[in-house]
Amino acid sequence: MIYAEILAAGKGTRMGNVNLPKQFLTLQNRPIVVHTLEKFLVHDRFDKILVVVPREWMNHAQDIIRRHIGTDERVVVVEGGEDRNGSIMRGIQYIEEHYGVHDDDIVVTHDSVRPFVTHRIIEENIECALRYGAVDTAVPAIDTIIQSEDGRVITDIPLRSEMFQGQTPQSFNIKKLVSLYQQLTGEQRRVLTDACKIVSLSGEPVYIVRGEVFNIKITTPYDLRVAEAMCEEKEPV
Amino acid sequence: MINQVYRLVAARQFEIAYKGVDLRADHVVVRPTYLSICAADQRYYTGSRNQETMRKKLPMALIHEGIGLVAYDAAGEYRAGTSVVMIPNQPVEQDPVIAENYLRTSRFCSSGHDGFMQDYVFLPRDRVVPLFPGFDPHVAAFTELVSVSVHALGRFSRKAHSRREAFGVWGDGNVGFITALLLKTYYPDSHVAVFGKTDWKLENFSFADAVYRVDAVPESVHVDHAFECVGGIGSQAAVNQIIDHIHPEGSIVLLGVSEYPIEVNTRMVLEKGLTVIGSSRSGRDDFVETVDLLKRHPNLIDYLQRLVGVVNEVRSLRDIVETFEVDLTSPWGKTVMKWAI
Numbered sequence: 001m002i003y004a005e006i007l008a009a010g011k012g013t014r015m016g017n018v019n020l021p022k023q024f025l026t027l028q029n030r031p032i033v034v035h036t037l038e039k040f041l042v043h044d045r046f047d048k049i050l051v052v053v054p055r056e057w058m059n060h061a062q063d064i065i066r067r068h069i070g071t072d073e074r075v076v077v078v079e080g081g082e083d084r085n086g087s088i089m090r091g092i093q094y095i096e097e098h099y100g101v102h103d104d105d106i107v108v109t110h111d112s113v114r115p116f117v118t119h120r121i122i123e124e125n126i127e128c129a130l131r132y133g134a135v136d137t138a139v140p141a142i143d144t145i146i147q148s149e150d151g152r153v154i155t156d157i158p159l160r161s162e163m164f165q166g167q168t169p170q171s172f173n174i175k176k177l178v179s180l181y182q183q184l185t186g187e188q189r190r191v192l193t194d195a196c197k198i199v200s201l202s203g204e205p206v207y208i209v210r211g212e213v214f215n216i217k218i219t220t221p222y223d224l225r226v227a228e229a230m231c232e233e234k235e236p237v
Numbered sequence: 238m239i240n241q242v243y244r245l246v247a248a249r250q251f252e253i254a255y256k257g258v259d260l261r262a263d264h265v266v267v268r269p270t271y272l273s274i275c276a277a278d279q280r281y282y283t284g285s286r287n288q289e290t291m292r293k294k295l296p297m298a299l300i301h302e303g304i305g306l307v308a309y310d311a312a313g314e315y316r317a318g319t320s321v322v323m324i325p326n327q328p329v330e331q332d333p334v335i336a337e338n339y340l341r342t343s344r345f346c347s348s349g350h351d352g353f354m355q356d357y358v359f360l361p362r363d364r365v366v367p368l369f370p371g372f373d374p375h376v377a378a379f380t381e382l383v384s385v386s387v388h389a390l391g392r393f394s395r396k397a398h399s400r401r402e403a404f405g406v407w408g409d410g411n412v413g414f415i416t417a418l419l420l421k422t423y424y425p426d427s428h429v430a431v432f433g434k435t436d437w438k439l440e441n442f443s444f445a446d447a448v449y450r451v452d453a454v455p456e457s458v459h460v461d462h463a464f465e466c467v468g469g470i471g472s473q474a475a476v477n478q479i480i481d482h483i484h485p486e487g488s489i490v491l492l493g494v495s496e497y498p499i500e501v502n503t504r505m506v507l508e509k510g511l512t513v514i515g516s517s518r519s520g521r522d523d524f525v526e527t528v529d530l531l532k533r534h535p536n537l538i539d540y541l542q543r544l545v546g547v548v549n550e551v552r553s554l555r556d557i558v559e560t561f562e563v564d565l566t567s568p569w570g571k572t573v574m575k576w577a578i
Contacts, residue, residue: 028239028257038260042308042357044317070261070311115239116255119268119356120552120578121463189429214253231239231255231294 001105003095003174004040004127008033008061008112009080009087011054021131022219023059023112024064028231031063032218034068035115040108043122049097050091051112052080063194089181089189092174101174106130109195110169113218116230124209129147129171134199137211138164167211170195180204241356243557243578244296245546248284251554254296261311264359266321269576271378272303272353273563276468277494282561283349285496298351301325303576308357320372322380323353324524329428338388338518344433345518354557355540356578366524369532372521375539375545378573379411380527381519383541385414387530388523389490389516390423393462396514397488400461402427405482407451408466409433409442411544411571412492416464417445418540422530430460432478438569440544451478461487468493473500480505488512544569552577 008023023033033051040049053061061077069075078094080087088109095101106129110117123136128135143161147156172195180202184192192198196206218227242254262268278299280286286294307319315321320576325346328337337343346352368377401424406417413431420429421444430447433439439448449458451474463483467475472493479489480502489511506513519527531537547565549560553576564572 030257030259035239035257041260042238042266044306044308068259068261116241118241118578123577214255231257233254 001047001099001102002045002089002105003105005088005091005107005109006040006049006051006112007087007109008036008051008053008057008079008086010082010113014049021054022224023053024060025224026219027115027218027227030068031064032115034064036110036112036117037065037075038069039108039117039119040122041069041074043084043119045123045126046074046108048095049075050078050094051075052078052079052087052091055079061091083164083193084171084192085181085189085195085198088195088199089178092178097176099215101178102176104213105174106171107177108169108171108173112217113219114168114212115227116212116216117169118212118215121209121211121215125169125171128207128209130172132203132205132207133176133205134196135169135171135209136196136206137167137169137209137215139167139213141165141209142213144233149165164208166194167215167217169209172199173224176204238357240359242298242351243354243554244298244351245281246296248291249282249558249561251557252296253554255396258359262359263312264361265315265321265365265419266306266309267305267358267360267365268308269303269305269323269353269355269375270320270344272300272574272576273379273382274300274561274572274574275302275382276461277301278347278522279561279565280496294349294354297347297349298354299347300352301345301347301575302352302379303353304368304377304574305358305576306382307511314362315365315367320368320377321527322368322377322524323358323360324364324366324521325352325381326518327361327364328520328521337491337520351521363521364529366521368528372531373538373542374574375548376541379544379571380513380524381530382411382529382571383415383419384519384523384527385492386412386419387527388519389416389464389492389514389522390419391526392424392514392516393464393488393490396512397462398486404429405432405458405460405461405463405479406430406445406466407432407463408468409495411436411469412467413464414544415467415541416466416492417442418537419530420464421445422534430477432459432492436469440506441569444540450476454478458482462490463487464492466492469495470497470499477502480509480511483509483511485509486511488514490514490516492516513555532570534571544570545573546573547572549573550575550577
């Protein structure tokens with residue numbers, strides 16, 4: 001089985017003074033999470049698509065999906081966890097409880113606030129996850145990355161040609177991801193902000209799918225303005 | 238959903254546009270799989286249309302020949318994964334007399350409206366025709382071009398007189414090949430002669446009854462009806478040669494698109510009482526007939542495979558440009574993009 005997990009469990013603290021988490025704000029007159037979900041709905045390889053949201057926003061998520069998309073038996077709204085990886089694991093727990101997990105099952109996890117994802121990126125995630133078991137999506141770094149341990153003084157300037165900027169989707173063989181996650185200590189789990197690191201910490205390879213620079217993450221009011229501007233190009237006559 | 242549209246913005250320059258679209262509107266969502274480049278696309282790509290046309294029509298997604306898989310149909314008529322050919326002509330009104338592809342109000346993908354170079358194509362419900370299993374996708378990609386010839390033969394059949402023993406097809410390119418092949422299929426007992434400029438191209442017309450180089454056509458050669466599939470400024474020489482070799486009261490079907498005004502020997506058109514039939518593009522009925530015809534005659538697909546020139550997988554804007562450039566230097570056949578972007 002091939003699953004998608006749309007990660008919409010953030011509370012949107014970076015979006016400024018609005019009462020809606022960022023994934024529920026509108027872009028082109030539709031909630032951002034709906035745009036993202038639709039990109040997965042039109043990809044016919046998914047058996048189930050889980051939308052992982054904070055418990056207090058589950059009703060809202062179900063309402064807007066019903067309003068904008070209607071009923072689709074592939075879509076399930078699931079309660080998220082404490083943090084990103086906790087939410088992914090809550091989704092996987094739902095899969096285990098309802099469908100069971102088999103050796104070849106994979107999950108394509110994606111930020112709900114990256115609605116510009118393309119068919120190719122999703123397709124290549126599926127293919128590479130089936131083949132390799134762990135996949136990240138990334139683009140070559142454009143800016144020079146500098147490293148600083150205290151935020152005041154540079155400790156290192158890595159070679160730019162070896163630097164990439166991580167995006168999503170991130171996709172995994174479910175059994176592999178769960179097994180490696182269970183091997184982590186509580187402290188390791190707490191500091192991890194990235195699902196691929198669960199795999200790379202164990203020394204296992206994570207393959208890279210080429211992302212797109214426009215596959216942006218909408219997390220600040222600035223991002224939202226950029227996203228709106230991207231969509232408002234002049235229409236042909 | 239945010240849909241990526243890969244638009245030509247200037248000669249040889251593509252950019253991505255992002256369009257917010259509603260999945261629930263009454264259309265079928267198709268993921269393109271194989272797209273075929275047409276000479277009309279190249280006229281935009283190279284900027285050989287006049288400046289006013291370029292300014293008026295761009296930015297615009299190119300390509301009007303292509304197939305895909307149904308990705309989503311809110312109405313549930315088409316199952317996801319159904320292989321379909323996409324119809325580029327989109328009428329906005331019905332007329333009991335005028336065919337949909339001649340209505341001036343009709344929209345045409347990649348001529349004033351976005352073509353098929355998109356992440357997903359949103360088509361009105363009647364603008365897809367299901368394909369049959371086993372149909373070679375490289376050939377299926379240019380079903381639209383076959384449907385243009387099918388349409389022309391349909392117009393010919395309704396308008397020309399009934400003696401249909403000898404046909405002449407002028408043009409040794411893709412349209413000439415398809416038209417001659419269809420003539421032999423619809424009129425198997427007829428004599429089909431092909432007139433072209435290039436010997437090695439003419440050798441591909443193995444199904445034809447005769448082939449002639451246009452600079453060496455014997456005076457004794459005559460046809461009941463003729464199909465002009467040359468296009469460009471070459472249409473002029475072709476039409477006038479047709480007029481010389483066609484029997485009185487024959488029909489000349491014009492399929493070749495020209496950017497230039499073509500001078501025609503009207504005196505002989507009058508003296509011979511000829512009928513000139515213009516034919517352009519195609520409509521839904523022609524697509525349905527084309528798919529049915531190819532299903533009934535699988536050997537046609539074998540012949541059409543000869544037209545498959547280059548097949549390039551496209552995963553980026555750079556791949557698109559490279560494929561259009563390769564097509565420009567291909568002397569024969571169709572260039573097909575495996576759409577993996």
